[in-house]
Amino acid sequence: MTVFPPAVPTAQDTGADLVELYLRHIGSGRAVMGRVMGGMAEVRSEGCWIHTDDGRRFLDFGGYGVFLLGHRHPAVVEAVHRQIDTHPLASRVFLEPVAARAARALAAHTPPGLDYIHFVNSGAEATEAALKLARAHGRRTIVTTRKGFHGKTLGALSVTANATYQTPFQPLLPDTVQVAFGDPAELEAVLASRRDRACVIVEPVQGEAGVRIPEPGYLRRVAALCREHGALLVVDEIQTGMGRLGTWWGVDTEDVRPDVLLVGKGLSGGVVPVAAMAATEQAYAPFSRDPYLHTSTFGASPIACAAALATVETMEREDTVARAAALGRRVLAGVRAVCAPYLGGLVTEVRGRGLLIGIEFAVERTVGELLLELIARDVLVNHSLNANRVLRLTPPAVVEDVALETFFRTLADALHITAARMAV
Numbered sequence: 001m002t003v004f005p006p007a008v009p010t011a012q013d014t015g016a017d018l019v020e021l022y023l024r025h026i027g028s029g030r031a032v033m034g035r036v037m038g039g040m041a042e043v044r045s046e047g048c049w050i051h052t053d054d055g056r057r058f059l060d061f062g063g064y065g066v067f068l069l070g071h072r073h074p075a076v077v078e079a080v081h082r083q084i085d086t087h088p089l090a091s092r093v094f095l096e097p098v099a100a101r102a103a104r105a106l107a108a109h110t111p112p113g114l115d116y117i118h119f120v121n122s123g124a125e126a127t128e129a130a131l132k133l134a135r136a137h138g139r140r141t142i143v144t145t146r147k148g149f150h151g152k153t154l155g156a157l158s159v160t161a162n163a164t165y166q167t168p169f170q171p172l173l174p175d176t177v178q179v180a181f182g183d184p185a186e187l188e189a190v191l192a193s194r195r196d197r198a199c200v201i202v203e204p205v206q207g208e209a210g211v212r213i214p215e216p217g218y219l220r221r222v223a224a225l226c227r228e229h230g231a232l233l234v235v236d237e238i239q240t241g242m243g244r245l246g247t248w249w250g251v252d253t254e255d256v257r258p259d260v261l262l263v264g265k266g267l268s269g270g271v272v273p274v275a276a277m278a279a280t281e282q283a284y285a286p287f288s289r290d291p292y293l294h295t296s297t298f299g300a301s302p303i304a305c306a307a308a309l310a311t312v313e314t315m316e317r318e319d320t321v322a323r324a325a326a327l328g329r330r331v332l333a334g335v336r337a338v339c340a341p342y343l344g345g346l347v348t349e350v351r352g353r354g355l356l357i358g359i360e361f362a363v364e365r366t367v368g369e370l371l372l373e374l375i376a377r378d379v380l381v382n383h384s385l386n387a388n389r390v391l392r393l394t395p396p397a398v399v400e401d402v403a404l405e406t407f408f409r410t411l412a413d414a415l416h417i418t419a420a421r422m423a424v
Helices: 015-025 028-036 074-086 097-107 123-136 154-158 163-169 184-193 218-229 250-254 281-289 302-318 320-342 365-376 401-423
Strands: 042-046 049-052 057-060 116-120 141-145 176-179 198-202 232-237 260-263 275-279 347-353 356-361 382-384 387-393
Touching: 015 028, 057 401, 074 302, 097 116, 097 275, 097 302, 116 123, 116 281, 116 302, 123 154, 123 198, 123 232, 123 260, 123 275, 123 281, 141 184, 154 163, 176 184, 184 198, 184 218, 198 218, 218 232, 218 250, 232 250, 275 281, 302 320, 320 347, 320 356, 320 401, 356 365, 365 382, 365 387, 365 401
Parallel strands: 141 176, 141 198, 198 232, 232 260
Antiparallel strands: 042 049, 049 057, 116 275, 260 275, 347 356, 356 387, 382 387
16 A cells, blocks of 8 residues: 655635636636636645645546556655755756666666657657657658547647647648548558658547547557558557556557657656657657757756656556556446446446546536536546547546545446436
């Protein structure tokens, strides 16, 4: 059992004060959302719990996939504290040992051959790095999947196939093509017409699309088509990687080795934002030869790399991946049991892999109603940005039995109330 030291409370603005600050300095939309969610301010956290300024404690089954190790895992916090006390940011003139050790640790778990690690600050930046690397190889056609999500910076947005987010910012990157996820036939036609000129970016499981899981063999077929037609293969594991699916990477179940792998969210250990692009020697060659082709002042900072290194080491020591697989089976079975009375009516499907689970509803409004009902009962979950009818669960691997049973009971109660409300 992981022991989380108590956080020291500090003076905080109240929820009402924060709503006003958000209105004045951050944005009216976010302020309104905060008010709808109850106006609370989150002030501390540990393990699978978040505490608010009004003294409530919330079970966090959300977090958008970041907190596989929970909040403030002691080993990651200790490593970050140690780095802050010695050398938190680098001059970028000399070699930086923490980045080198973190790269070695991460490369020990990437698919064979993906030995080169380019650290960045966020998942979207990892996507941007991959798109630039593809351009450096002359791959100017970018092939993405419908409902795929890869970030919202301009390049990443070009391959995030959702008109709601794309339309206000068009034109985006040229020669970007969308194909069906889970069906390689359309991909084959696109690659055949653009031989040696394409880059394919795909998720093993589409998280923001509502936990869409392809049929077995899909990723293997995508990889084969890329080899056949000379396309660069980028697999986005920003949400699915680092043990979230019960394997180190989503590609592991099909023994797929991409040219580029995108890493994020869980790499942070839930403490300091950090992401990475892992690549084969051949794919990484342009950046390897000229380190100034793609740089960032804060990329590969010692404090971020300390968090990444501690995260990998903690996952090794605590066997987090196997833990996520076993816990994921329990959560999926429990959620299916709770949803069973509503299946075919309110609930369309419950699906998941590891600790990435989606509940799809027949009516879009149900997601918002249930989300608010769960918040009222001190449980946090997520909606899905590219699938408005899917409620998404991304619990940490450190959830204990008592908390898990609390979640099942709370979900059952919230579903009962929501179903009654929706029937009116």
